[in-house]
Amino acid sequence: MSGVPVDPVYGDGPMPGEYPYTRGIYPDMYRSRLWTMRMFAGFGTAVDTNGRFKDILRNGGTGLSTAFDMPTLMGRDSDDAVWSAGEVGRAGVAVDTLADMEDLFADIDLSAVSTSMTINGPAIVALAQYIAVGDKTGVDRARLSGTIQNDILKEYQAQKEYIFPPRPSMRIVTDMMRFTTAEMPRWHPVSISGYHIREAGSTAAQELGFTLANGFAYVEAARAAGLDVDNFASRLSFFFNSHSDFFEEIGKFRAARRIWATWMKERYGATRERSLLCRFHTQTAGVSLTAQQPEINIARVAIQALAGVLGGTQSLHTDAFDEALALPTEKAARIALRSQQIVAHETGVASVADPLGGSAYVEWMTDEMERRAVEILDHLLELGDGSILEGVYEGIDNGWFVGGIADSAYRFEREVNEGTRTIVGVNAFTDSNDGDDRDANLLRIEQDTEDLQLKRLAAVKQARDGEAVRRALEAVGHAADDPSTNLMPPVIDAVNAYATEGEICDTLAGVFGRYVEQAIV
Amino acid sequence: MAESPEAAGAGREAPIRVVLAKLGLDGHDRGLKVVARMLRDAGMEVIYLGLRQTTESVIAAVEQEDADVIGLSMHNAGHLALAPRILQALADSGLDVPVVIGGIVPEADVATLKELGISAVLHPGASAVEVAEAIRRSVA
Numbered sequence: 001m002s003g004v005p006v007d008p009v010y011g012d013g014p015m016p017g018e019y020p021y022t023r024g025i026y027p028d029m030y031r032s033r034l035w036t037m038r039m040f041a042g043f044g045t046a047v048d049t050n051g052r053f054k055d056i057l058r059n060g061g062t063g064l065s066t067a068f069d070m071p072t073l074m075g076r077d078s079d080d081a082v083w084s085a086g087e088v089g090r091a092g093v094a095v096d097t098l099a100d101m102e103d104l105f106a107d108i109d110l111s112a113v114s115t116s117m118t119i120n121g122p123a124i125v126a127l128a129q130y131i132a133v134g135d136k137t138g139v140d141r142a143r144l145s146g147t148i149q150n151d152i153l154k155e156y157q158a159q160k161e162y163i164f165p166p167r168p169s170m171r172i173v174t175d176m177m178r179f180t181t182a183e184m185p186r187w188h189p190v191s192i193s194g195y196h197i198r199e200a201g202s203t204a205a206q207e208l209g210f211t212l213a214n215g216f217a218y219v220e221a222a223r224a225a226g227l228d229v230d231n232f233a234s235r236l237s238f239f240f241n242s243h244s245d246f247f248e249e250i251g252k253f254r255a256a257r258r259i260w261a262t263w264m265k266e267r268y269g270a271t272r273e274r275s276l277l278c279r280f281h282t283q284t285a286g287v288s289l290t291a292q293q294p295e296i297n298i299a300r301v302a303i304q305a306l307a308g309v310l311g312g313t314q315s316l317h318t319d320a321f322d323e324a325l326a327l328p329t330e331k332a333a334r335i336a337l338r339s340q341q342i343v344a345h346e347t348g349v350a351s352v353a354d355p356l357g358g359s360a361y362v363e364w365m366t367d368e369m370e371r372r373a374v375e376i377l378d379h380l381l382e383l384g385d386g387s388i389l390e391g392v393y394e395g396i397d398n399g400w401f402v403g404g405i406a407d408s409a410y411r412f413e414r415e416v417n418e419g420t421r422t423i424v425g426v427n428a429f430t431d432s433n434d435g436d437d438r439d440a441n442l443l444r445i446e447q448d449t450e451d452l453q454l455k456r457l458a459a460v461k462q463a464r465d466g467e468a469v470r471r472a473l474e475a476v477g478h479a480a481d482d483p484s485t486n487l488m489p490p491v492i493d494a495v496n497a498y499a500t501e502g503e504i505c506d507t508l509a510g511v512f513g514r515y516v517e518q519a520i521v
Numbered sequence: 522m523a524e525s526p527e528a529a530g531a532g533r534e535a536p537i538r539v540v541l542a543k544l545g546l547d548g549h550d551r552g553l554k555v556v557a558r559m560l561r562d563a564g565m566e567v568i569y570l571g572l573r574q575t576t577e578s579v580i581a582a583v584e585q586e587d588a589d590v591i592g593l594s595m596h597n598a599g600h601l602a603l604a605p606r607i608l609q610a611l612a613d614s615g616l617d618v619p620v621v622i623g624g625i626v627p628e629a630d631v632a633t634l635k636e637l638g639i640s641a642v643l644h645p646g647a648s649a650v651e652v653a654e655a656i657r658r659s660v661a
Contacts, residue, residue, distance in 0.1 A: 070545070070546040070547060070548075070597055071546060073546075074546045076546065082575065083545065083546055084546075085602060086545065086599040086601075086602025086603055087545060087546055087547075087597060087599050087602075090597060090598045090599065091597050091598065159548055160548035160550060160572055161548055199551070200550075200551050201551045201555075287551075290645070290646060291625075291644055291645045291646060292646055324625070324645060325625065325627060326598065326625070326627060327598075406551075406554045406555075406558075409551050409554065409555055410554070410555055410558050413555045413559075413649075414649075417648050417649045417650075423646075426646045427648075442627055444627075517571065517572060519569055519570060519571030519572070520569075520571075521554055521557040521558060521561075521567070521569045
């Protein structure tokens with residue numbers, strides 16, 4: 001507060017913006033541009049979420065981030081009696097057909113926003129629907145800007161929102177990478193996500209090692225599909241978790257940049273600088289939030305957000321304090337956004353690039369995170385006979401990833417139970433827990449959402465040309481049968497005929513099969 | 522598997538047999554896996570069905586495995602829709618097996634679930650002792 005002038009960066013050795021980018025991907029980091037405050041939203045019907053999107057845009061936001069409901073994430077239609085009943089519109093927005101995607105983005109200029117869609121198993125359908133909305137509203141595909149998560153590998157390892165087995169799923173991902181590389185220069189076709197690996201219980205080092213392994217696996221798959229590494233690598237991005245162990249998290253982010261740059265250059269032969277940069281989004285750790293004394297989560301989130309910023313993140317979502325109990329209320333979501341604004345505008349940490357660089361402890365922790373992650377990468381290389389991609393397939397098949405994550409989750413829980421790890425409000429300082437009025441203001445999604453969506457879907461099915469749908473789905477099936485055909489164009493045709501997401505996924509499953517996880521504890 | 526009859530509860534000769542599952546599409550299985558290991562450590566026999574189960578597959582497992590109790594994990598706000606289904610299916614099959622739910626359940630719904638016939642509801646942060654106790658009490 002004393003107004004002492006500061007330089008953009010301090011220290012010597014490789015500086016921020018210089019290879020291997022340990023200290024950050026830009027020379028002056030947040031001095032020239034703050035991180036993007038990208039908040040995730042989605043609930044109820046497409047019309048409900050469209051209202052929330054317009055609020056975000058009115059309040060100055062330029063990035064939209066879409067949360068879909070469980071049936072949509074799993075490729076099931078809202079009227080699927082076995083799987084969808086009770087889950088429609090509850091954990092995100094329900095999107096069955098192009099009509100819902102049109103409602104979701106109604107009156108929003110797709111050439112003026114960037115849209116993030118968090119969906120994996122049926123990502124090809126969601127991207128096709130988004131492209132179709134652009135086509136219909138006169139926005140050229142080359143001008144569509146955004147990210148689709150589409151990181152199928154971590155689904156088998158952690159989040160479990162898979163549909164097809166790993167190999168055909170990777171074919172879909174590479175088809176999407178080929179299509180977007182050719183036609184959508186502003187689109188990020190995969191966001192390689194450690195977030196869910198961590199939420200499922202991994203350690204920070206496992207999050208780092210598994211995520212980078214998945215990243216290299218996509219690089220190997222794209223190269224095998226004939227893409228040049230320098231043509232697509234710059235459009236891969238990452239998504240990490242920021243948990244409570246402050247310096248470990250910062251070390252993890254710094255190590256991620258160093259390993260990605262070094263391996264991309266030395267192992268995968270990338271030559272353009274942009275191909276070497278590990279750009280990432282960060283979200284604070286949902287799993288660290290406690291249902292006990294929920295207001296204290298505000299402090300946890302602020303500290304985790306600070307770690308993300310000191311780690312050099314490009315964008316940040318801060319969790320709302322009530323998320324251990326339900327989807328966030330508007331007030332809780334606003335407090336979460338305000339917390340990152342305090343970090344950005346009041347603390348001064350954005351004035352200097354990598355302000356912790358050169359700290360003996362932070363540099364040691366960075367090296368240690370790197371060492372542990374490289375151990376994981378080496379193990380996978382061995383499993384895959386020199387190929388990370390094959391190693392990842394093998395680790396999925398033999399339960400190595402899920403087993404490692406479950407072991408770490410159990411170790412954490414035992415430490416909490418035995419009291420060797422303190423969680424405030426859970427196993428220590430619990431005296432005010434009984435006074436909690438925990439449900440006072442929770443967001444509840446009512447059953448009418450499901451009824452409304454079922455009516456909407458029935459009306460769309462009634463109005464469409466059944467014969468055109470049948471022909472379009474047949475074409476999707478033929479393309480799936482022929483690995484040399486790109487699946488994107490026939491899937492775009494099918495969504496334009498108002499085929500449902502469930503119908504398209506069922507057609508693909510008819511060729512690819514469905515993945516069933518081995519239930520191991 | 523660590524089997525310790527003493528730990529499995531007074532007055533019982535055989536260890537408690539627990540079927541653990543998640544109904545529907547919800548993929549959050551961290552909690553259920555941790556609970557599976559907690560209950561094994563407490564001397565119970567765990568039949569772990571895991572993800573994407575239906576009421577039918579759970580009932581079939583209970584019959585086949587002669588289970589004493591069902592533990593369901595729910596994190597997607599589907600508990601009020603799913604609980605009546607499993608209870609109805611149990612009744613239709615003539616099975617008298619208690620059901621314990623763990624996961625994210627608002628306090629206000631706990632009474633409703635208990636009125637429906639759910640034996641116990643465990644919240645996030647429940648300790649290993651509390652989880653094992655809830656299972657033991659449900660079969661007592």
